[in-house]
Amino acid sequence: MATGTVLCPPSNTIVPGSRLLPTAPFPDTQGITSSIPNSIAPPEPTAHEWVSSFKHLLSEVAAPSKRLFLKESYWRDLLCMTWDFHTLQGYDQITRFIEGSSKDCRISNLSLDKSAAHKMPQVATFGDLKVIQAFLKIETSSGRGEGLVRLLPDMNDGGRWKAFTLFTTLQELKGYEETIYNRRPTGLGSSLENGSQNWKDRLIAQQNFEGGREPNVFTPKDKLADWFEYYAGVFELNVWTSTTLETSEWSERMRQWTITLVQEKDGRKANTTGHSGEPYMPSNIAGLDAFKGDRLVHSSQFTRPRKNAKGKKAVVVGCCNSGHDIARDYYDHGYDVTMLQRSSTLVVTSESLIDVIMKDLYSEDGPPVEEADLINMSIPNPVAKRLHTAASNEMTRRDDTLLHGLTAAGFAIDSGPDGSGLFMKYLSRGGGYYIDVGASQLVADKRIKIKQGQEIKRIKAHSVVLTDDSELEADEIVFATGYQNMRETARKLFGPTCSELSPYIPYAIDKTAFSMMVPELRSALIQASPQPYQIAIVGIETHICVTQTALDLLTEGHRVYIIADGVSSCNQAERGIALERLGAEGAIVTTSESWLYECMGDASIPEYDNVKATVEGDVC
Numbered sequence: 001m002a003t004g005t006v007l008c009p010p011s012n013t014i015v016p017g018s019r020l021l022p023t024a025p026f027p028d029t030q031g032i033t034s035s036i037p038n039s040i041a042p043p044e045p046t047a048h049e050w051v052s053s054f055k056h057l058l059s060e061v062a063a064p065s066k067r068l069f070l071k072e073s074y075w076r077d078l079l080c081m082t083w084d085f086h087t088l089q090g091y092d093q094i095t096r097f098i099e100g101s102s103k104d105c106r107i108s109n110l111s112l113d114k115s116a117a118h119k120m121p122q123v124a125t126f127g128d129l130k131v132i133q134a135f136l137k138i139e140t141s142s143g144r145g146e147g148l149v150r151l152l153p154d155m156n157d158g159g160r161w162k163a164f165t166l167f168t169t170l171q172e173l174k175g176y177e178e179t180i181y182n183r184r185p186t187g188l189g190s191s192l193e194n195g196s197q198n199w200k201d202r203l204i205a206q207q208n209f210e211g212g213r214e215p216n217v218f219t220p221k222d223k224l225a226d227w228f229e230y231y232a233g234v235f236e237l238n239v240w241t242s243t244t245l246e247t248s249e250w251s252e253r254m255r256q257w258t259i260t261l262v263q264e265k266d267g268r269k270a271n272t273t274g275h276s277g278e279p280y281m282p283s284n285i286a287g288l289d290a291f292k293g294d295r296l297v298h299s300s301q302f303t304r305p306r307k308n309a310k311g312k313k314a315v316v317v318g319c320c321n322s323g324h325d326i327a328r329d330y331y332d333h334g335y336d337v338t339m340l341q342r343s344s345t346l347v348v349t350s351e352s353l354i355d356v357i358m359k360d361l362y363s364e365d366g367p368p369v370e371e372a373d374l375i376n377m378s379i380p381n382p383v384a385k386r387l388h389t390a391a392s393n394e395m396t397r398r399d400d401t402l403l404h405g406l407t408a409a410g411f412a413i414d415s416g417p418d419g420s421g422l423f424m425k426y427l428s429r430g431g432g433y434y435i436d437v438g439a440s441q442l443v444a445d446k447r448i449k450i451k452q453g454q455e456i457k458r459i460k461a462h463s464v465v466l467t468d469d470s471e472l473e474a475d476e477i478v479f480a481t482g483y484q485n486m487r488e489t490a491r492k493l494f495g496p497t498c499s500e501l502s503p504y505i506p507y508a509i510d511k512t513a514f515s516m517m518v519p520e521l522r523s524a525l526i527q528a529s530p531q532p533y534q535i536a537i538v539g540i541e542t543h544i545c546v547t548q549t550a551l552d553l554l555t556e557g558h559r560v561y562i563i564a565d566g567v568s569s570c571n572q573a574e575r576g577i578a579l580e581r582l583g584a585e586g587a588i589v590t591t592s593e594s595w596l597y598e599c600m601g602d603a604s605i606p607e608y609d610n611v612k613a614t615v616e617g618d619v620c
Contacts, residue, residue: 008396008403011344011414011425011432019512020417021428023389024089024382026129027072027152027164046161047112047121047134050151054163055110058098065091065098070154070162074380079170080107080138080145084570087380100573107168109139113146118367126150127387131164135374138168145170148378167378207238248494278488280481287459291477296459299480302326306476310334313473315464317456318480319345319411320431324439326478327448331439338449338472340456340464344412346425346433347440349402352395353422357388381427385420392421402436405444410452431482514545517552534559536595538566543578550587560587561595 012020053068069075069091076087081101088094098106113119113135124133129152136147147168153159177183197205205211219227232239242264249258279300288296294306299322306312314330316323319341330337354363361372379387392415396403403413414432416425422433434440442448454466464472497505511518525533535558537546546567553560562582569575583589590598593615600608 008413008415008419009344010417010419011346012417013343013429013432019428021385021420021424022382023385023418023420024074024380025072026127026386027070028155043121043123043132043134044112046132046151047149050149050161050163051110051112051134051136055107058106058110065094067157067160068162069094069166070152070164073163073165074383075163075166075168076378076380077168078377080140080147080168082570086570089380089382096573097571100571104141107138107140109137111137113137118371124150126164127390129164132161135371136168138170140170143170143173145172146374148374150378165378165380165383167374169374169377203236206236209238245493250494278484278492280484281479282456282481285456285459290461291459291474292461293475293477295476295478297478299323299326299478300483302478305330305333305335307333309475311336312475314338314476314478315340315472315474316478316480318342318482319450320434320480320482322482323478323480324434324436326480328439328442330476331442331448335476336449338451339443340454340466340472341412341450341452342455343432343453344414346414346416346422347399347403347406347411347436348395348422348433349399349436349440352398353435356391356395356398357421357423381424385418385424388416388424389418389420392416392419395421399436402440402444406440409444409446410450411443412452430485513548515548515552516545517549517556532557532559534561536561536563538563540568540570541574542567542569543574544569547578547582550582551585554586562587562589563592563595564589565591 050068057065057068071090073091073094074087074089075094075097076085077097078085081097086097088097112121114121119135121132121134124131126133131150131152133148133150136149138145138147145168147166149163149167150165151161152164154162172178228239231237240261240263244262244264245259246262247260250256251258279298281298294312299318305314310333312335314327314335314337316327316330316337317340319339323339327337327339360366361376362369366372367375396415406413416422416433417428418424422435425432439448443450451466451470451472454468454470457465457467457469459465459477460471462473462475464474464477466472491508495502497508509516509518509520535553537550537553537560539546546562550560550562560582562579564579567575567579569578579589596611596615600611602608
């Protein structure tokens with residue numbers, strides 16, 4: 001039996017397209033526990049008072065949110081205040097967000113949702129905190145929604161109850177309500193005598209989008225596929241399978257997309273990608289074409305081990321979910337299998353994951369799924385990271401014996417970004433973990449071999465040579481190396497930018513930095529001319545990417561123009577502040593018309609008439 005706590009270090013590895021999420025500070029909890037009993041702060045009256053005050057706040061010209069939100073507070077809004085997603089941190093950001101939003105688009109009505117017992121305002125556990133939690137009903141000028149608020153007393157403001165987290169989300173648009181309950185179609189009102197279609201004919205027409213109609217936008221895989229097909233039929237959903245989006249083009253003038261779809265009618269299957277994007281298959285490894293074994297594929301192309309292959313040698317490159325599942329499949333079919341683990345992997349048993357993370361929300365005796373989703377989505381990612389750090393420690397404690405066995409077998413484990421566990425590692429980089437359903441014990445027992453900490457140097461006809469010059473014999477090689485960022489799929493389908501701009505952009509640069517002055521662009525500028533440039537900037541967001549790009553360009557001696565009518569921010573208040581700052585920092589804040597005429601300088605140049613016509617056309 002293993003003794004002591006297994007060493008499970010954090011992993012803050014950054015891969016292309018990933019982002020290390022911050023960890024939220026929690027409010028000062030001293031004295032909160034003793035002040036929250038129902039006899040001192042009844043949940044319903046306390047929540048009602050906060051809701052009433054918040055409604056008044058939204059109606060004010062100035063929004064001093066400090067009296068309703070904690071310094072450490074978060075407000076996550078999905079389409080209730082603007083037509084975008086926002087997560088605001090702290091009462092200063094929340095105040096600017098309210099003041100910068102249009103009064104016509106603000107929340108017009110807000111009330112407590114007491115439609116079910118579990119929705120009643122109540123004292124709830126939130127990590128180490130005890131909060132008053134209340135569900136909300138929301139109405140805006142455009143639709144209806146729901147929300148959830150968690151309240152804590154501000155010990156620096158006389159114990160006044162304020163929001164720690166607020167979540168608001170739009171659920172339906174007025175005039176486009178879901179066709180359920182008394183809004184369901186009856187199927188009546190058609191007569192074949194006057195040429196109208198019967199119910200089945202109309203359904204077929206809907207499924208084929210005829211008549212210019214626009215399309216609406218832990219189970220076995222085969223059973224799940226059958227269920228999807230059954231579900232689509234029962235609920236009369238319009239689903240096209242074996243269909244590939246081949247091309248797409250956006251017309252700014254028509255304000256519509258034109259897409260080309262290819263439907264396979266002969267039984268062939270289209271290969272589709274999920275949320276992660278295109279499969280990542282290393283192409284820079286020497287000798288890929290020299291391999292003479294039975295199979296060398298990416299995990300997405302792996303179907304099953306070959307029959308009657310006992311004793312064959314398989315190498316699986318990668319040690320996350322796909323790598324473990326494939327290695328287990330190989331082992332069960334008699335292969336001699338080795339997993340190549342190049343870095344570390346977060347491992348958690350499915351039992352611990354369900355009991356510690358999922359059970360309170362997603363279980364048979366938990367709240368309805370839609371309420372569970374609302375509660376889950378109401379937690380901003382930095383707050384979730386703080387909560388998951390404690391949960392990760394508990395799961396490590398529960399899985400201690402298995403994790404000891406893995407480390408003893410030479411398998412490197414980690415506990416995710418800053419020790420925050422599986423879900424935060426998933427959100428940060430989309431992989432790097434294994435939810436154990438049996439393969440980990442095979443690794444601990446050394447029935448599945450591990451080669452740790454090495455990269456592939458080259459591939460030979462029947463082996464893999466590693467960077468330490470060791471060699472693994474291989475009849476089959478599977479690269480369980482994950483998938484590229486979803487941007488790659490978007491670029492493949494929609495191009496690097498909108499079609500109107502494509503002719504003027506020679507190449508696109510991927511970046512995760514907020515500033516556009518990444519090494520690729522800096523090198524291109526220096527290579528073209530070592531002298532300072534005059535550079536005009538357009539784009540979004542004014543206060544983030546535009547600002548940081550402009551500041552970097554100014555630091556390097558360039559003359560920078562900010563085209564005021566060519567930059568924007570979701571929160572318009574941020575845009576004005578950013579433009580004022582950039583002007584003070586030395587950038588020239590101007591308009592597109594002024595900049596164009598400044599570039600021309602003289603009406604006698606050949607381009608003048610075309611530019612003038614373009615400017616006047618835009619103004620008109």
